[in-house]
Amino acid sequence: MIKSNQRLFVLFFLLLIPFKPIQSAEMAEPIKVDWSFKGLTGTFDRASLQRGFQVYKEVCASCHSMQYLSYRNLGEPGGPEFSKQEVKAIAASFEIEDGPDSQGEMFTRPGKPSDKFKSPYPNVQAAIAANGGAYPPDMSVLVKARKGGANYIYSVLVGYEDPPPGVTLDDGVYYNKYMAGNKIKMPNNLMDGLVEYADGTESTVDQMAMDVTTFLAWAAEPELEERHKTGVKVIIYLVLLTILVYLSMKKIWSRVDSEI
Amino acid sequence: MSKEEKKVNRRDFLFTASYTVGAVGLGAVIWPMIDQMNPDKAQQALATTEVDISSIEPGKSITVLWRGKPIFIKKRTSEEIAEARAVKLDDLPDPQKDEDRVKEGKDEWLVMLGVCTHLGCVPLKDKGDFNGWFCPCHGSHYDVSGRIRKGPAPTNMEIPKFEFVNSNTIKIG
Amino acid sequence: MSEHEYVPKSKAAKWFNDRLPLLTLGAHLTDYPTPKNLNYWWTFGGILTFCLITQIVTGIVLAMHYVAHADLAFASVEHIMRDVNYGWLIRYIHSNGASMFFLAVYIHIFRSLFYGSYKSPREVIWIIGLMIYLLMMAAAFMGYVLPWGQMSFWGATVITNLFSAIPLVGDSITTWLWGAYSVDNPTLNRFFSLHYLIPFLILGLVVLHIWALHVPGNNNPVGIDIKKPSKDTVPFHPYITIKDAFALLVFMIIFAGFVFFTPNVLGHSDNYIPANPLVTPAHIVPEWYLLPFYAILRSVPDKLGGVILMFSAIFILFVLPWLDTSKVRSAVFRPIYRQFFWILVIDVLMLGYVGAMPAEGVYLVLARVGTIYYFLHFIVVMPVVGYLEKTDPIPMSISEPVLSGGAEPSIARKVDDKV
Ligand code: HEM
Ligand code: FES
Numbered sequence A: 001m002i003k004s005n006q007r008l009f010v011l012f013f014l015l016l017i018p019f020k021p022i023q024s025a026e027m028a029e030p031i032k033v034d035w036s037f038k039g040l041t042g043t044f045d046r047a048s049l050q051r052g053f054q055v056y057k058e059v060c061a062s063c064h065s066m067q068y069l070s071y072r073n074l075g076e077p078g079g080p081e082f083s084k085q086e087v088k089a090i091a092a093s094f095e096i097e098d099g100p101d102s103q104g105e106m107f108t109r110p111g112k113p114s115d116k117f118k119s120p121y122p123n124v125q126a127a128i129a130a131n132g133g134a135y136p137p138d139m140s141v142l143v144k145a146r147k148g149g150a151n152y153i154y155s156v157l158v159g160y161e162d163p164p165p166g167v168t169l170d171d172g173v174y175y176n177k178y179m180a181g182n183k184i185k186m187p188n189n190l191m192d193g194l195v196e197y198a199d200g201t202e203s204t205v206d207q208m209a210m211d212v213t214t215f216l217a218w219a220a221e222p223e224l225e226e227r228h229k230t231g232v233k234v235i236i237y238l239v240l241l242t243i244l245v246y247l248s249m250k251k252i253w254s255r256v257d258s259e260i
Numbered sequence B: 001m002s003k004e005e006k007k008v009n010r011r012d013f014l015f016t017a018s019y020t021v022g023a024v025g026l027g028a029v030i031w032p033m034i035d036q037m038n039p040d041k042a043q044q045a046l047a048t049t050e051v052d053i054s055s056i057e058p059g060k061s062i063t064v065l066w067r068g069k070p071i072f073i074k075k076r077t078s079e080e081i082a083e084a085r086a087v088k089l090d091d092l093p094d095p096q097k098d099e100d101r102v103k104e105g106k107d108e109w110l111v112m113l114g115v116c117t118h119l120g121c122v123p124l125k126d127k128g129d130f131n132g133w134f135c136p137c138h139g140s141h142y143d144v145s146g147r148i149r150k151g152p153a154p155t156n157m158e159i160p161k162f163e164f165v166n167s168n169t170i171k172i173g
Numbered sequence C: 001m002s003e004h005e006y007v008p009k010s011k012a013a014k015w016f017n018d019r020l021p022l023l024t025l026g027a028h029l030t031d032y033p034t035p036k037n038l039n040y041w042w043t044f045g046g047i048l049t050f051c052l053i054t055q056i057v058t059g060i061v062l063a064m065h066y067v068a069h070a071d072l073a074f075a076s077v078e079h080i081m082r083d084v085n086y087g088w089l090i091r092y093i094h095s096n097g098a099s100m101f102f103l104a105v106y107i108h109i110f111r112s113l114f115y116g117s118y119k120s121p122r123e124v125i126w127i128i129g130l131m132i133y134l135l136m137m138a139a140a141f142m143g144y145v146l147p148w149g150q151m152s153f154w155g156a157t158v159i160t161n162l163f164s165a166i167p168l169v170g171d172s173i174t175t176w177l178w179g180a181y182s183v184d185n186p187t188l189n190r191f192f193s194l195h196y197l198i199p200f201l202i203l204g205l206v207v208l209h210i211w212a213l214h215v216p217g218n219n220n221p222v223g224i225d226i227k228k229p230s231k232d233t234v235p236f237h238p239y240i241t242i243k244d245a246f247a248l249l250v251f252m253i254i255f256a257g258f259v260f261f262t263p264n265v266l267g268h269s270d271n272y273i274p275a276n277p278l279v280t281p282a283h284i285v286p287e288w289y290l291l292p293f294y295a296i297l298r299s300v301p302d303k304l305g306g307v308i309l310m311f312s313a314i315f316i317l318f319v320l321p322w323l324d325t326s327k328v329r330s331a332v333f334r335p336i337y338r339q340f341f342w343i344l345v346i347d348v349l350m351l352g353y354v355g356a357m358p359a360e361g362v363y364l365v366l367a368r369v370g371t372i373y374y375f376l377h378f379i380v381v382m383p384v385v386g387y388l389e390k391t392d393p394i395p396m397s398i399s400e401p402v403l404s405g406g407a408e409p410s411i412a413r414k415v416d417d418k419v
Helices: A002-016 A046-058 A071-075 A084-092 A124-130 A149-158 A205-220 A224-253 B013-035 B041-045 B078-086 C011-019 C022-031 C040-063 C073-082 C087-115 C123-145 C150-165 C170-178 C185-214 C236-261 C288-299 C303-323 C335-355 C361-388 C409-418
Strands: A095-098 A107-110 B049-052 B061-066 B069-075 B109-113 B124-127 B132-135 B140-142 B148-150 B162-166 B169-172 C033-035 C233-235
Touching: A046 A205, A071 A084, A149 A205, A224 B013, A224 C087, A224 C236, B013 C087, B049 B061, B109 B169, C011 C022, C022 C236, C033 C236, C040 C087, C040 C185, C040 C236, C073 C087, C087 C123, C087 C236, C087 C288, C087 C335, C123 C150, C123 C185, C123 C288, C123 C303, C150 C170, C150 C185, C150 C303, C170 C185, C233 C236, C288 C303, C288 C335, C288 C361, C303 C361, C335 C361
Parallel strands: none
Antiparallel strands: A095 A107, B049 B169, B061 B069, B069 B109, B124 B132, B132 B140, B140 B148, B162 B169, C033 C233
16 A cells, blocks of 8 residues: 555656646757756856846847836845945936926936836837837746746847748848747847946856846846745755654654554 | 553653744744735835925925825924924923924924824814914814924824935935 | 533633533544544645635735736736735745645545545535535636736636537626626636635635534545544544644645745746737646646537536536445455556546647547546446455454455445444
8 A cells, every 4th residue: 555655646746747848830949057046045146137237228128128127126135236326326327207296297307216117118019119010028027937937038149040041031030049930020139249347247248148137037036035045944944843743743653553 | 542641741842842843933934924014115115205395485385295194394484483482391292392393504494294193184284273283183283393282192293304405305204 | 423522621611612612612623533544645634724724814915915907917916026025925825825735635636536535424525525626726717817917818718718618698608707808807806806705615615524524534544434432543633633734744845845946837937928918828728737627628629518528527526426336435455446546547647748738639639538538437437346346355443454255345334324
């Protein structure tokens, strides 16, 4: 009977193994990157997050919104951890619409840390119209919203190639082997030296792709570091209590003649 | 099973340890469930408001919203200031000098939380027996410094943390 | 039940207990004689109770911050994740909690199938359990709609459209369910209301489930009736409570592993894309715990037929106590049935697997074979094996050695007489 019990256990835990859903159309497996935020104790690389924000701000933000983030998030623990002053200065560099004022008019003012990230377009329709019919998705939770997560985003950023012979592409469509169908409507925006990093790091395409992906991973899961830290403590605690309860159980059951 | 056997030795170290460790864990789980009802990060971030006060006439006041509560900003005339300072502290239920309720050198500006310290209603301006505010809910009278003079409210209206950014703007919070 | 009458010691307690016998109930639950040979498969009842309480508590907390409006729902969930104190923790416990709840309930149900716990005199426990299971599916489905992501929206569209298969009134029913001409804000609003209600209905049913259990008492791995209390039983507290606590802790370690380290693996990434009524995601799949039924639905090339078959797959379980003709409860003493039990387990797992795959080619064939076998198991195998099988010798009592000789159907029969 013990044998059949074990068999049942194995079978039930097999249920939990996430199925590898079939890859539709031709698309390459994303590159596996050894991110610092992977694993049970993974954390973000602060310098990379700060650089990644710079890439987002100077390159991606002209098309992609991040509507669920606020400037204050940039200074919160577990994130890029810009100083209070830096966060204020970053926020103030954006003109934010506010109002209505006492005359009922809308007006603009310099941003405050409590403001949400300024979106490049007033609404989704405007974003679609300005981008040849394709919506540049909001990036707040993009890493969680794509199957390959950070690996996938990074791969797409470095995955631009000339189309293989025989493949013709419409205007405004580019070849990228990590996209479903190998087609993408976003041009390749990264080229070496595009961004002048504040910390002097050389801005290669690879570096920028790593940094901005790290930034997006944080944006999607700002709680990640706290979650990992708490998780380790919780598991240690539970294991300890489980041992105590197990020993108590042995003791209690030793009073009856049974096989526990 | 005999009675002897059935009895569990409750002082057994193992049981005490299990109960204690279990109770600690339960406490640690309850805290997030309580703390989630505290103001969230977005609420905390809204803690400051800047107000343009350039258009307020002497003797007049405006009301602005700060953290969901009204703030009275009154530009007092010199007569009103003199009146507030003439009051003997002994006559006050909650003794406090008018000088301590305003910023030095900006004595005309009274900035206070427009919330009655009795049970939270918003007092009406230019009403009551003391030329200040009157709370209609249960009849509390405040003077021109916002101090309680008569009625059930226990303390003066509260002065929030604020500062002059420049002569035309104050920052509350 | 041979319960001795409980008399509280203090006068005040007695006064109260005479008016509302809560203390008697407490004493009954503490002393409740439980077979001493229950194995760990029996700890899942307690684990399920824990799951239900966890879902209710975290759910009430989430409802304090969630906004049930098509324009605000997705943003309010992000607000919970980013701004609310411990919001991410509470949301991840609730979302992974649903999966853990189903994991536990499936183990619990297959436990009943293996040890014959659904059989006389426990049919009512079983039926109440199935009602709980149905409500769990309804609650989980509606809960999944609330974040108003792409999977929420399209899952809701597909599932509500199942009702459009009903002849004549189908379309009116779906429109009525939606409160609009598609899944829309009114749908979200009512799903939230019902999602909040259902767990409390489940709670009520759990009380009945346990009440019904305490009439005949627990089944046990040997499947025979035992005298209560006797040397075959132990009082519920501390023996069963401590064992349940141990099993629950092990369960919680796995639970915590999901919550803290892979909180999204059991979900679908598309649900982090806000609902868009104009674009259907390429692969829409339900949550893993509904996959076997989804496979059954898709195995039939007919709209109404698929829907009927899918619901039958659940409803057939209601008549299971009368489809099983064996006199012996526990599969431990049923060599043939035991094999079929494992085939059924594999069949359901396979259905779950093909439910996640596209309904084409070999997957479709597997889905059809799996579906046919599923029904064969209950309609043919159960009654026939019950009649023909030569069961192994059954012990007289838990503590006594196995009787020599063949099965003792008379023991099982005696059981029925007694109750
Ligand atoms: C919210 C869901 C449920 C809860 C909280 C719950 C709780 C419990 C508890 C505490 C027990 C007693 C301990 C045990 O035997 O494990 C029990 C027994 C039982 N449950 Fe459930 N249950 C749930 C769902 C179900 C479902 C869905 C089914 C079947 C379809 C079911 C069938 C049974 C049966 C047949 C027993 C009697 C077990 C025996 O003594 O052999 N339960 N349940
Ligand atoms: S609330 Fe102002 S007097 Fe009671």
